[in-house]
Amino acid sequence: MFKTSFRIVLVFVLMSVFGLVQAQDKNNFELSKNIEIYIDVLRQLNLNYADNINPGDLTKTAIDAMLEKLDPYTVYIPESKIEDFELMTRGEYGGIGSLIQKQGEYVVISEPYEGFPAQKAGLKPGDKIIDIDGEPAKGKKSAAVSEKLKGTPGTSLTLTVQPYGDTVTKTVELVREKVKIPNIPYYGMISENIGYIALMQFNPNAAADVKKAFIDLKSNNELTGLVIDLRGNGGGLLNEAVGIVNIFVPRGQAVVTTKGKLKSETQVHRTRGNAVDTKIPLVVLVNGNSASASEIVAGAIQDLDRGVIIGERTFGKGLVQNVLPLPYNAKIKVTIAKYYIPSGRCIQAIDYFHENGNEKAARVPDSLISAFKTKGGRTVYDGGGIEPDILADVKEFSQITGDLYAGNYIFNYANHFAISHQEIKPPAQFTIDSVIFEDFKKLITDQDFDYLTETESLLKKLKSSIEREKYDGVLQTHIDAMEKALAEEKQRDIDKYRDEIEDLLLVEIVSRYYYQKGKLEAALKDDPVSAKAVEILKDTAGYASVLKAPKTSGQKN
Secondary structure: OHHHHHHHHHHHHHHHHHHHHHHOOHHHHHHHHHHHHHHHHHHHHHHHOOOOOOHHHHHHHHHHHHHHOOOOOOEEEOHHHHHHHHHHHOOEEEEOOEEEEEEOOEEEEEEEOOOOHHHHOOOOOOOEEEEEOOEEOOOOOHHHHHHHHOOOOOOEEEEEEEOOOOOOOEEEEEEOEEEEOOOOOEEEEEEOOEEEEEOOOEOOOHHHHHHHHHHHHHHHOOOOEEEEEOOOOOOEOHHHHHHHHHOOOOOOOEEEEEEEOOHHHOEEEEOOOOOOOOOOOEEEEEOOOOOOHHHHHHHHHHHOOOOEEEEOOOOOOOEEEEEEEOHHHOEEEEEEEEEEOOOOOOOOOEEOOOOOOOOOOEEOOHHHOOEEEOOOOOEEEOOOOOOOOEEOOOOOOOHHHHHHHHOOHHHHHHHHHHHHOOOOOOOOOOOOOHHHHHHHHHHHHHOOOOOOOHHHHHHHHHHHHHHHOOOHHHHHHHHHHHHHHHHHHHHOHHHHOHHHHHHHHHHHHHHHHHHHHHHHHHHHHHOHHHHHHHHHHHOHHHHHHHOOOOOOOOOOO
Protein backbone atom coordinates (compact mmCIF):
# COMPACT_ATOMS: atom_id res chain seq x y z
CA MET A 1 0.00 0.00 0.00
CA PHE A 2 2.78 2.39 0.92
CA LYS A 3 4.67 1.58 -2.32
CA THR A 4 1.59 2.21 -4.50
CA SER A 5 0.64 5.49 -2.82
CA PHE A 6 4.29 6.52 -2.80
CA ARG A 7 4.60 6.03 -6.59
CA ILE A 8 1.43 8.07 -7.16
CA VAL A 9 2.74 10.90 -4.96
CA LEU A 10 6.17 10.75 -6.60
CA VAL A 11 4.72 10.95 -10.13
CA PHE A 12 2.44 13.81 -9.07
CA VAL A 13 5.28 15.74 -7.41
CA LEU A 14 7.68 15.26 -10.31
CA MET A 15 5.05 16.31 -12.83
CA SER A 16 4.31 19.42 -10.77
CA VAL A 17 7.98 20.23 -10.42
CA PHE A 18 8.55 19.64 -14.15
CA GLY A 19 5.81 22.12 -14.85
CA LEU A 20 7.42 24.62 -12.52
CA VAL A 21 10.77 24.17 -14.19
CA GLN A 22 9.30 24.82 -17.62
CA ALA A 23 7.12 27.68 -16.47
CA GLN A 24 9.76 29.48 -14.46
CA ASP A 25 13.51 29.10 -14.99
CA LYS A 26 16.36 26.67 -14.72
CA ASN A 27 17.02 27.59 -11.04
CA ASN A 28 14.01 25.48 -10.15
CA PHE A 29 16.15 22.47 -10.98
CA GLU A 30 17.41 22.74 -7.38
CA LEU A 31 13.84 22.49 -6.15
CA SER A 32 13.04 19.39 -8.17
CA LYS A 33 16.36 17.75 -7.31
CA ASN A 34 15.91 18.19 -3.57
CA ILE A 35 12.27 17.06 -3.60
CA GLU A 36 13.36 13.90 -5.37
CA ILE A 37 16.17 13.33 -2.85
CA TYR A 38 13.83 13.81 0.10
CA ILE A 39 11.22 11.42 -1.28
CA ASP A 40 13.87 8.77 -1.97
CA VAL A 41 15.31 9.13 1.55
CA LEU A 42 11.84 8.54 2.97
CA ARG A 43 11.34 5.56 0.64
CA GLN A 44 14.70 4.00 1.60
CA LEU A 45 13.94 4.44 5.30
CA ASN A 46 10.57 2.80 4.90
CA LEU A 47 12.07 -0.14 3.00
CA ASN A 48 15.31 -0.68 4.87
CA TYR A 49 15.22 0.83 8.38
CA ALA A 50 15.56 -1.77 11.15
CA ASP A 51 12.17 -0.93 12.60
CA ASN A 52 8.89 0.41 11.26
CA ILE A 53 8.89 4.17 10.71
CA ASN A 54 6.09 6.68 10.92
CA PRO A 55 6.30 8.67 7.64
CA GLY A 56 3.89 11.31 8.95
CA ASP A 57 5.95 12.06 12.06
CA LEU A 58 9.21 12.11 10.10
CA THR A 59 7.74 14.42 7.47
CA LYS A 60 6.42 16.84 10.09
CA THR A 61 9.85 16.84 11.78
CA ALA A 62 11.50 17.57 8.43
CA ILE A 63 9.04 20.37 7.62
CA ASP A 64 9.43 21.97 11.06
CA ALA A 65 13.24 21.83 10.79
CA MET A 66 13.10 23.38 7.32
CA LEU A 67 10.85 26.22 8.47
CA GLU A 68 13.13 26.95 11.42
CA LYS A 69 15.67 28.14 8.85
CA LEU A 70 13.25 30.87 7.79
CA ASP A 71 11.40 33.15 10.22
CA PRO A 72 9.43 32.21 13.38
CA TYR A 73 6.12 33.23 11.81
CA THR A 74 6.21 30.70 8.96
CA VAL A 75 4.74 27.52 10.45
CA TYR A 76 3.19 24.24 9.37
CA ILE A 77 -0.26 23.34 10.69
CA PRO A 78 -1.07 19.62 10.37
CA GLU A 79 -4.66 18.48 9.97
CA SER A 80 -4.79 17.42 13.64
CA LYS A 81 -4.19 21.04 14.74
CA ILE A 82 -6.40 22.80 12.21
CA GLU A 83 -9.41 23.17 14.51
CA ASP A 84 -7.33 24.73 17.29
CA PHE A 85 -5.56 26.99 14.79
CA GLU A 86 -8.78 28.25 13.24
CA LEU A 87 -10.35 28.84 16.63
CA MET A 88 -7.30 30.82 17.80
CA THR A 89 -7.29 32.80 14.54
CA ARG A 90 -10.81 33.94 15.44
CA GLY A 91 -9.70 34.68 19.00
CA GLU A 92 -11.54 31.62 20.25
CA TYR A 93 -10.85 28.14 21.51
CA GLY A 94 -12.82 25.27 22.99
CA GLY A 95 -12.08 24.78 26.66
CA ILE A 96 -12.88 25.66 30.25
CA GLY A 97 -11.74 29.31 30.13
CA SER A 98 -8.82 29.59 32.52
CA LEU A 99 -5.13 30.31 32.62
CA ILE A 100 -3.02 27.63 34.32
CA GLN A 101 0.54 27.45 35.63
CA LYS A 102 2.94 24.83 36.92
CA GLN A 103 3.69 24.95 40.66
CA GLY A 104 5.84 22.13 41.95
CA GLU A 105 4.58 18.74 40.78
CA TYR A 106 1.11 19.99 39.84
CA VAL A 107 -0.53 22.43 37.49
CA VAL A 108 -2.84 24.90 39.21
CA ILE A 109 -5.65 27.19 38.10
CA SER A 110 -4.10 30.67 37.94
CA GLU A 111 -6.80 32.89 36.46
CA PRO A 112 -10.32 31.75 35.54
CA TYR A 113 -12.09 33.93 32.97
CA GLU A 114 -15.31 35.49 34.18
CA GLY A 115 -18.44 33.88 32.75
CA PHE A 116 -16.78 30.73 31.44
CA PRO A 117 -16.93 27.08 32.66
CA ALA A 118 -14.04 27.22 35.14
CA GLN A 119 -15.40 30.25 36.95
CA LYS A 120 -19.02 29.05 36.79
CA ALA A 121 -17.96 25.70 38.29
CA GLY A 122 -16.37 27.49 41.24
CA LEU A 123 -12.73 26.87 40.33
CA LYS A 124 -10.43 29.47 41.89
CA PRO A 125 -6.80 30.55 41.56
CA GLY A 126 -4.53 28.15 43.39
CA ASP A 127 -6.77 25.10 42.91
CA LYS A 128 -4.45 22.16 42.22
CA ILE A 129 -5.45 19.89 39.32
CA ILE A 130 -5.15 16.30 40.60
CA ASP A 131 -6.58 14.43 37.64
CA ILE A 132 -8.52 14.97 34.41
CA ASP A 133 -11.14 12.40 33.46
CA GLY A 134 -9.53 9.98 35.89
CA GLU A 135 -6.03 10.41 34.45
CA PRO A 136 -3.47 11.63 37.04
CA ALA A 137 -2.06 15.09 36.33
CA LYS A 138 0.86 14.89 38.76
CA GLY A 139 4.18 15.60 37.07
CA LYS A 140 2.63 16.72 33.79
CA LYS A 141 3.73 19.92 32.11
CA SER A 142 1.35 22.84 31.65
CA ALA A 143 1.16 22.23 27.89
CA ALA A 144 0.05 18.62 28.40
CA VAL A 145 -2.63 19.63 30.92
CA SER A 146 -3.80 22.44 28.64
CA GLU A 147 -4.20 19.95 25.81
CA LYS A 148 -6.47 17.84 28.01
CA LEU A 149 -8.56 20.81 29.14
CA LYS A 150 -9.19 22.02 25.59
CA GLY A 151 -11.61 20.31 23.26
CA THR A 152 -14.69 20.68 21.13
CA PRO A 153 -17.29 23.03 22.65
CA GLY A 154 -20.14 21.01 24.16
CA THR A 155 -17.98 18.08 25.25
CA SER A 156 -17.66 17.38 28.97
CA LEU A 157 -14.79 16.56 31.30
CA THR A 158 -14.35 15.71 34.96
CA LEU A 159 -11.72 17.46 37.06
CA THR A 160 -10.50 16.44 40.49
CA VAL A 161 -8.96 19.44 42.20
CA GLN A 162 -7.55 20.30 45.59
CA PRO A 163 -8.66 23.82 46.54
CA TYR A 164 -5.99 26.20 47.78
CA GLY A 165 -5.45 25.85 51.53
CA ASP A 166 -7.43 22.61 51.75
CA THR A 167 -6.34 18.99 52.17
CA VAL A 168 -9.50 17.47 50.74
CA THR A 169 -10.08 17.08 47.01
CA LYS A 170 -13.33 17.70 45.17
CA THR A 171 -14.64 16.60 41.79
CA VAL A 172 -16.31 18.99 39.35
CA GLU A 173 -18.07 18.34 36.05
CA LEU A 174 -17.52 20.92 33.32
CA VAL A 175 -18.82 21.32 29.79
CA ARG A 176 -16.35 22.95 27.43
CA GLU A 177 -17.50 26.13 25.74
CA LYS A 178 -16.29 28.30 22.94
CA VAL A 179 -14.00 30.65 24.86
CA LYS A 180 -13.61 34.06 23.27
CA ILE A 181 -11.25 36.49 24.97
CA PRO A 182 -12.54 40.07 24.56
CA ASN A 183 -10.46 42.41 22.42
CA ILE A 184 -11.12 45.12 25.02
CA PRO A 185 -11.17 43.76 28.58
CA TYR A 186 -11.57 47.24 30.05
CA TYR A 187 -12.37 50.81 29.06
CA GLY A 188 -13.42 53.80 31.12
CA MET A 189 -12.41 57.24 32.31
CA ILE A 190 -8.79 57.34 33.45
CA SER A 191 -9.09 60.93 34.60
CA GLU A 192 -11.62 63.72 34.41
CA ASN A 193 -12.37 64.21 30.70
CA ILE A 194 -9.72 61.66 29.60
CA GLY A 195 -10.97 58.32 28.24
CA TYR A 196 -9.03 55.07 28.24
CA ILE A 197 -9.32 51.90 26.09
CA ALA A 198 -7.20 48.81 26.73
CA LEU A 199 -6.94 46.86 23.46
CA MET A 200 -5.35 43.47 24.08
CA GLN A 201 -5.62 41.86 20.63
CA PHE A 202 -6.61 42.43 17.00
CA ASN A 203 -9.02 39.56 16.55
CA PRO A 204 -12.22 39.85 14.48
CA ASN A 205 -14.35 42.90 15.42
CA ALA A 206 -11.46 44.68 17.18
CA ALA A 207 -12.09 47.88 15.19
CA ALA A 208 -15.83 47.70 15.86
CA ASP A 209 -15.13 47.15 19.57
CA VAL A 210 -12.83 50.18 19.75
CA LYS A 211 -15.34 52.30 17.87
CA LYS A 212 -18.15 51.24 20.18
CA ALA A 213 -16.08 51.91 23.32
CA PHE A 214 -14.99 55.32 22.03
CA ILE A 215 -18.52 56.39 21.12
CA ASP A 216 -19.73 55.25 24.55
CA LEU A 217 -17.02 57.26 26.32
CA LYS A 218 -17.69 60.28 24.15
CA SER A 219 -21.48 60.12 24.57
CA ASN A 220 -21.42 59.88 28.36
CA ASN A 221 -18.54 62.20 29.20
CA GLU A 222 -17.12 65.60 28.29
CA LEU A 223 -14.23 63.90 26.55
CA THR A 224 -11.19 66.08 25.79
CA GLY A 225 -8.65 63.31 25.13
CA LEU A 226 -8.32 59.56 24.61
CA VAL A 227 -5.67 56.99 25.57
CA ILE A 228 -5.44 53.73 23.60
CA ASP A 229 -3.31 51.19 25.45
CA LEU A 230 -1.51 48.72 23.16
CA ARG A 231 1.08 47.58 25.71
CA GLY A 232 1.54 43.83 25.56
CA ASN A 233 -0.63 43.57 22.42
CA GLY A 234 1.13 41.16 20.08
CA GLY A 235 -1.04 42.02 17.10
CA GLY A 236 -3.44 40.10 14.89
CA LEU A 237 -5.50 40.99 11.84
CA LEU A 238 -4.17 43.73 9.57
CA ASN A 239 -7.61 44.87 8.42
CA GLU A 240 -8.64 45.47 12.06
CA ALA A 241 -5.59 47.72 12.51
CA VAL A 242 -6.62 49.74 9.45
CA GLY A 243 -10.17 49.95 10.81
CA ILE A 244 -8.97 51.30 14.15
CA VAL A 245 -6.89 54.02 12.46
CA ASN A 246 -9.99 54.88 10.41
CA ILE A 247 -11.85 55.85 13.61
CA PHE A 248 -9.52 58.86 13.90
CA VAL A 249 -8.41 59.39 10.28
CA PRO A 250 -10.63 60.30 7.27
CA ARG A 251 -11.61 58.00 4.41
CA GLY A 252 -9.02 57.33 1.68
CA GLN A 253 -5.84 57.60 3.77
CA ALA A 254 -3.17 54.97 3.07
CA VAL A 255 -2.43 53.25 6.40
CA VAL A 256 -0.20 50.35 5.41
CA THR A 257 1.27 48.97 2.19
CA THR A 258 2.30 45.33 1.85
CA LYS A 259 5.07 44.44 -0.61
CA GLY A 260 5.97 40.84 -1.40
CA LYS A 261 7.76 38.80 -4.07
CA LEU A 262 4.51 38.34 -5.96
CA LYS A 263 2.76 41.33 -7.48
CA SER A 264 -0.51 40.11 -5.99
CA GLU A 265 0.93 40.60 -2.50
CA THR A 266 1.63 44.29 -3.10
CA GLN A 267 -1.42 46.09 -1.81
CA VAL A 268 -2.24 49.50 -0.37
CA HIS A 269 -4.67 49.32 2.54
CA ARG A 270 -6.62 52.54 2.94
CA THR A 271 -9.25 53.79 5.33
CA ARG A 272 -12.64 53.06 3.80
CA GLY A 273 -15.23 54.63 6.06
CA ASN A 274 -15.98 57.97 7.64
CA ALA A 275 -13.95 58.78 10.73
CA VAL A 276 -15.68 59.16 14.08
CA ASP A 277 -13.44 61.99 15.30
CA THR A 278 -10.45 63.48 13.50
CA LYS A 279 -9.73 66.17 16.08
CA ILE A 280 -9.73 64.67 19.58
CA PRO A 281 -6.21 64.59 21.10
CA LEU A 282 -4.97 61.03 21.10
CA VAL A 283 -2.22 59.12 22.96
CA VAL A 284 -1.19 55.56 22.10
CA LEU A 285 0.71 53.58 24.75
CA VAL A 286 3.23 50.95 23.60
CA ASN A 287 6.03 48.78 24.98
CA GLY A 288 8.47 46.12 23.83
CA ASN A 289 5.67 43.58 23.53
CA SER A 290 3.55 45.74 21.23
CA ALA A 291 3.96 44.09 17.84
CA SER A 292 2.60 43.66 14.32
CA ALA A 293 -0.91 45.18 14.09
CA SER A 294 -0.17 47.23 17.23
CA GLU A 295 2.79 48.74 15.40
CA ILE A 296 0.66 49.46 12.34
CA VAL A 297 -1.77 51.47 14.48
CA ALA A 298 0.94 53.23 16.50
CA GLY A 299 3.12 53.81 13.43
CA ALA A 300 0.26 55.18 11.31
CA ILE A 301 -0.91 57.51 14.09
CA GLN A 302 2.69 58.71 14.45
CA ASP A 303 3.40 59.06 10.71
CA LEU A 304 0.17 60.99 10.16
CA ASP A 305 0.87 63.21 13.21
CA ARG A 306 -2.57 62.23 14.46
CA GLY A 307 -1.50 61.49 18.03
CA VAL A 308 1.38 61.11 20.46
CA ILE A 309 3.07 57.76 21.09
CA ILE A 310 4.23 57.18 24.68
CA GLY A 311 6.10 54.27 26.27
CA GLU A 312 8.95 52.04 25.12
CA ARG A 313 10.27 51.08 21.69
CA THR A 314 8.00 48.45 20.15
CA PHE A 315 8.95 44.91 19.15
CA GLY A 316 9.66 45.53 15.47
CA LYS A 317 7.58 43.05 13.43
CA GLY A 318 7.05 44.39 9.93
CA LEU A 319 6.11 41.09 8.28
CA VAL A 320 2.78 39.87 6.91
CA GLN A 321 1.60 36.26 6.95
CA ASN A 322 -1.00 34.42 4.91
CA VAL A 323 -2.46 30.95 5.50
CA LEU A 324 -2.22 28.69 2.43
CA PRO A 325 -3.86 25.29 1.89
CA LEU A 326 -1.87 22.05 1.67
CA PRO A 327 -2.96 18.50 0.70
CA TYR A 328 -4.90 16.38 3.21
CA ASN A 329 -6.43 19.39 5.01
CA ALA A 330 -3.11 20.68 6.32
CA LYS A 331 -2.12 24.34 6.02
CA ILE A 332 0.97 26.50 6.13
CA LYS A 333 1.20 30.03 7.48
CA VAL A 334 3.77 31.80 5.30
CA THR A 335 5.44 35.18 5.55
CA ILE A 336 4.48 36.64 2.17
CA ALA A 337 5.40 40.31 2.46
CA LYS A 338 6.79 43.18 4.46
CA TYR A 339 4.52 46.05 5.41
CA TYR A 340 5.25 49.76 5.18
CA ILE A 341 3.46 52.45 7.17
CA PRO A 342 2.45 55.88 5.76
CA SER A 343 5.92 57.50 5.91
CA GLY A 344 7.25 54.65 3.76
CA ARG A 345 9.25 52.93 6.49
CA CYS A 346 9.29 49.26 7.43
CA ILE A 347 9.81 48.77 11.16
CA GLN A 348 11.02 45.13 10.96
CA ALA A 349 13.84 44.86 13.52
CA ILE A 350 15.22 41.38 12.75
CA ASP A 351 16.55 40.48 9.31
CA TYR A 352 15.48 36.86 8.81
CA PHE A 353 16.28 36.96 5.12
CA HIS A 354 20.05 37.52 5.25
CA GLU A 355 22.06 35.42 7.69
CA ASN A 356 24.91 36.98 9.63
CA GLY A 357 28.31 35.36 10.12
CA ASN A 358 26.87 32.95 12.69
CA GLU A 359 24.15 31.81 10.28
CA LYS A 360 21.54 33.42 12.50
CA ALA A 361 19.08 36.22 11.98
CA ALA A 362 20.30 39.53 13.38
CA ARG A 363 18.96 42.99 14.10
CA VAL A 364 19.08 45.47 11.25
CA PRO A 365 22.42 47.28 11.74
CA ASP A 366 22.44 51.00 12.48
CA SER A 367 24.28 51.61 9.20
CA LEU A 368 21.21 50.42 7.26
CA ILE A 369 18.61 52.38 9.24
CA SER A 370 17.09 55.22 7.21
CA ALA A 371 15.27 58.41 8.14
CA PHE A 372 11.75 59.20 6.97
CA LYS A 373 9.37 62.11 7.45
CA THR A 374 5.93 62.19 9.03
CA LYS A 375 3.10 64.05 7.34
CA GLY A 376 4.04 67.18 9.28
CA GLY A 377 7.79 66.88 8.69
CA ARG A 378 9.01 65.15 11.86
CA THR A 379 11.88 62.68 11.45
CA VAL A 380 11.21 58.99 12.15
CA TYR A 381 13.27 55.87 11.47
CA ASP A 382 12.83 52.36 10.10
CA GLY A 383 14.44 49.05 11.04
CA GLY A 384 13.73 48.86 14.75
CA GLY A 385 10.11 49.10 15.79
CA ILE A 386 8.29 52.32 16.64
CA GLU A 387 10.31 54.76 18.71
CA PRO A 388 7.82 56.61 20.98
CA ASP A 389 7.52 60.37 20.79
CA ILE A 390 7.87 60.36 24.57
CA LEU A 391 9.88 57.67 26.33
CA ALA A 392 8.10 57.02 29.62
CA ASP A 393 9.63 55.83 32.87
CA VAL A 394 8.79 52.15 33.27
CA LYS A 395 8.63 50.49 36.67
CA GLU A 396 11.72 48.47 37.50
CA PHE A 397 11.15 46.13 40.40
CA SER A 398 13.73 45.39 43.08
CA GLN A 399 15.20 41.94 43.60
CA ILE A 400 12.95 41.20 46.57
CA THR A 401 9.80 42.18 44.67
CA GLY A 402 10.81 40.13 41.66
CA ASP A 403 11.48 37.06 43.81
CA LEU A 404 8.21 37.46 45.72
CA TYR A 405 6.34 37.52 42.41
CA ALA A 406 8.31 34.77 40.66
CA GLY A 407 8.11 32.52 43.71
CA ASN A 408 4.29 32.85 43.76
CA TYR A 409 4.28 34.41 47.24
CA ILE A 410 2.09 37.27 46.01
CA PHE A 411 -0.14 34.85 44.07
CA ASN A 412 -0.54 32.59 47.11
CA TYR A 413 -1.22 35.48 49.48
CA ALA A 414 -4.06 36.67 47.24
CA ASN A 415 -5.56 33.16 47.51
CA HIS A 416 -5.08 33.24 51.29
CA PHE A 417 -6.73 36.66 51.48
CA ALA A 418 -9.72 35.62 49.34
CA ILE A 419 -10.50 32.67 51.62
CA SER A 420 -11.17 34.98 54.59
CA HIS A 421 -12.68 37.97 52.72
CA GLN A 422 -15.94 37.40 50.87
CA GLU A 423 -15.82 40.77 49.13
CA ILE A 424 -13.72 43.91 48.75
CA LYS A 425 -14.34 47.47 47.57
CA PRO A 426 -14.39 48.19 43.81
CA PRO A 427 -10.95 48.26 42.13
CA ALA A 428 -10.76 52.06 42.04
CA GLN A 429 -11.34 52.24 45.82
CA PHE A 430 -9.58 49.17 47.20
CA THR A 431 -6.16 49.75 48.77
CA ILE A 432 -3.50 47.69 50.54
CA ASP A 433 -3.56 49.02 54.11
CA SER A 434 -1.08 48.33 56.91
CA VAL A 435 -3.15 45.43 58.26
CA ILE A 436 -3.02 43.62 54.91
CA PHE A 437 0.68 44.34 54.41
CA GLU A 438 1.65 43.11 57.87
CA ASP A 439 -0.42 39.97 57.31
CA PHE A 440 1.48 39.41 54.06
CA LYS A 441 4.81 39.84 55.84
CA LYS A 442 3.78 37.29 58.45
CA LEU A 443 2.75 34.76 55.81
CA ILE A 444 6.02 34.91 53.89
CA THR A 445 8.00 34.76 57.14
CA ASP A 446 6.10 31.59 58.10
CA GLN A 447 7.02 30.19 54.67
CA ASP A 448 10.74 30.95 55.26
CA PHE A 449 10.97 33.30 52.30
CA ASP A 450 14.53 34.23 51.36
CA TYR A 451 16.21 35.61 48.28
CA LEU A 452 19.68 36.33 46.95
CA THR A 453 20.58 39.94 46.27
CA GLU A 454 23.05 41.04 43.63
CA THR A 455 25.25 42.43 46.41
CA GLU A 456 25.28 39.03 48.15
CA SER A 457 26.33 37.36 44.92
CA LEU A 458 29.17 39.82 44.43
CA LEU A 459 30.25 39.44 48.04
CA LYS A 460 30.42 35.66 47.63
CA LYS A 461 32.64 36.07 44.58
CA LEU A 462 34.81 38.52 46.50
CA LYS A 463 35.21 36.05 49.38
CA SER A 464 36.27 33.33 46.96
CA SER A 465 38.87 35.62 45.40
CA ILE A 466 40.19 36.67 48.80
CA GLU A 467 40.55 33.05 49.92
CA ARG A 468 42.15 31.99 46.63
CA GLU A 469 44.68 34.81 46.77
CA LYS A 470 45.21 34.30 50.52
CA TYR A 471 44.13 37.78 51.60
CA ASP A 472 41.62 36.43 54.11
CA GLY A 473 44.01 36.87 57.03
CA VAL A 474 43.95 40.64 56.68
CA LEU A 475 40.51 41.18 55.11
CA GLN A 476 38.30 38.65 56.90
CA THR A 477 37.24 41.13 59.59
CA HIS A 478 36.05 43.56 56.92
CA ILE A 479 34.20 40.79 55.08
CA ASP A 480 32.45 39.70 58.28
CA ALA A 481 31.40 43.30 58.96
CA MET A 482 30.04 43.67 55.42
CA GLU A 483 28.06 40.42 55.68
CA LYS A 484 26.54 41.50 59.00
CA ALA A 485 25.60 44.94 57.67
CA LEU A 486 24.15 43.42 54.52
CA ALA A 487 22.03 40.92 56.49
CA GLU A 488 20.65 43.73 58.67
CA GLU A 489 19.85 45.92 55.69
CA LYS A 490 18.26 43.02 53.84
CA GLN A 491 15.78 42.61 56.70
CA ARG A 492 14.52 46.11 55.95
CA ASP A 493 14.07 45.50 52.21
CA ILE A 494 10.43 44.49 52.43
CA ASP A 495 9.55 47.83 54.04
CA LYS A 496 11.97 49.75 51.83
CA TYR A 497 10.22 48.47 48.71
CA ARG A 498 6.75 48.41 50.20
CA ASP A 499 5.21 50.63 47.51
CA GLU A 500 6.08 48.34 44.62
CA ILE A 501 5.14 45.19 46.56
CA GLU A 502 1.78 46.76 47.42
CA ASP A 503 1.16 47.52 43.71
CA LEU A 504 1.50 43.84 42.83
CA LEU A 505 -0.54 42.72 45.83
CA LEU A 506 -3.31 45.13 44.88
CA VAL A 507 -3.62 43.83 41.32
CA GLU A 508 -3.45 40.18 42.37
CA ILE A 509 -6.05 40.51 45.12
CA VAL A 510 -8.44 42.56 42.96
CA SER A 511 -8.30 39.86 40.25
CA ARG A 512 -9.78 37.34 42.71
CA TYR A 513 -13.01 39.37 42.85
CA TYR A 514 -13.22 41.40 39.62
CA TYR A 515 -11.27 39.20 37.20
CA GLN A 516 -9.49 40.62 34.13
CA LYS A 517 -11.45 43.88 33.98
CA GLY A 518 -10.77 44.71 37.61
CA LYS A 519 -7.15 43.67 37.29
CA LEU A 520 -6.56 46.21 34.53
CA GLU A 521 -8.44 48.95 36.34
CA ALA A 522 -6.39 48.36 39.50
CA ALA A 523 -3.10 48.34 37.56
CA LEU A 524 -3.83 51.86 36.27
CA LYS A 525 -3.96 53.38 39.77
CA ASP A 526 -0.19 53.78 40.07
CA ASP A 527 0.95 53.45 36.47
CA PRO A 528 3.53 56.11 35.49
CA VAL A 529 3.03 55.57 31.74
CA SER A 530 -0.72 56.20 31.72
CA ALA A 531 -0.14 59.07 34.16
CA LYS A 532 2.22 60.61 31.60
CA ALA A 533 -0.46 60.20 28.95
CA VAL A 534 -2.98 62.08 31.08
CA GLU A 535 -0.42 64.79 31.75
CA ILE A 536 0.33 65.38 28.05
CA LEU A 537 -3.36 65.33 27.08
CA LYS A 538 -4.15 67.97 29.68
CA ASP A 539 -1.27 70.14 28.43
CA THR A 540 -2.65 71.46 25.15
CA ALA A 541 0.51 73.39 24.26
CA GLY A 542 2.77 70.48 25.21
CA TYR A 543 0.71 68.05 23.13
CA ALA A 544 0.89 70.33 20.10
CA SER A 545 4.65 70.86 20.49
CA VAL A 546 5.32 67.11 20.38
CA LEU A 547 3.56 66.86 17.02
CA LYS A 548 5.23 69.95 15.57
CA ALA A 549 8.21 69.49 13.28
CA PRO A 550 11.36 71.36 14.36
CA LYS A 551 12.17 74.47 12.37
CA THR A 552 15.02 74.23 9.92
CA SER A 553 17.31 77.02 8.79
CA GLY A 554 15.57 79.26 6.29
CA GLN A 555 12.12 78.87 7.85
CA LYS A 556 10.29 82.10 8.56
CA ASN A 557 8.34 82.87 11.71
